[in-house]
Amino acid sequence: MDLAERRGVETEVYQPAEDSALLASVAEDEVGSGDRVLEVGTGSGWVAEQVATETGADVVASDLNPHATRQARERGVEAVRADLVAPFRDGAFDVVLFNPPYLPEDAAAARDDWMETALTGGEDGRAVVDPFVESVARVLAPDGYALMLVSSLTGVDEVVELAGECGFSAVAMREESYPFETLSVLKLLPA
């Protein structure tokens, strides 16, 4: 099942797709076994579980959606219901992972369910990306960094520019092209 099809079937929790796999593969290369990791917006918990299994790191997963935190916990991932990084301590994490809702909103396709919350990032696709970039530095340990998935549909340049304004240097770690979008994983390092 491809990305577009998956977006159509499940109604409560976003299931792992190409974007999840790309974020997980970069994270598995970057995360060290002694790292403390937070995955924001974990959805099914698949990325958090992969990273914990493959690296041995201590991984916590958060989501706004109660169905998502339940699925993550069923995978054996420590889950917290949270708004982005709000309930986490200053400097608590070596790595923060985020595969955000990034599709620009399509009024005709508005569904008003948890899946829409998982997919759409408002009019420009950055309604959740922006507050994340603006708030994540607080919870990063010294030498900590964030790995965030961004789509060409969201506007990679705009995200990189905002990251710069928030004091990060942004590096594209890996890119994959699909018929309607190119997915990138950005590493945000506090400058």
Add this chain to the structure above:
Amino acid sequence: MKESLMDVLCCPMDKSELELEVDDRADDEEVLAGTLVCTECGERYPIEDGIPNLLPPDMRDDVPA
């Protein structure tokens, strides 16, 4: 949730420390039910089925249809 999770959690509103009140534990000592109480503002955050709900109170009931 494991009690070690307390090391990374804080009140989502004022970032103060939380105090754990335990109502129920699993056989492996994991906390299944209880409350996290902010030591500063006194706000109470429920732990249900092993998952702490640390949404600020005004977001707790904001559920899509």
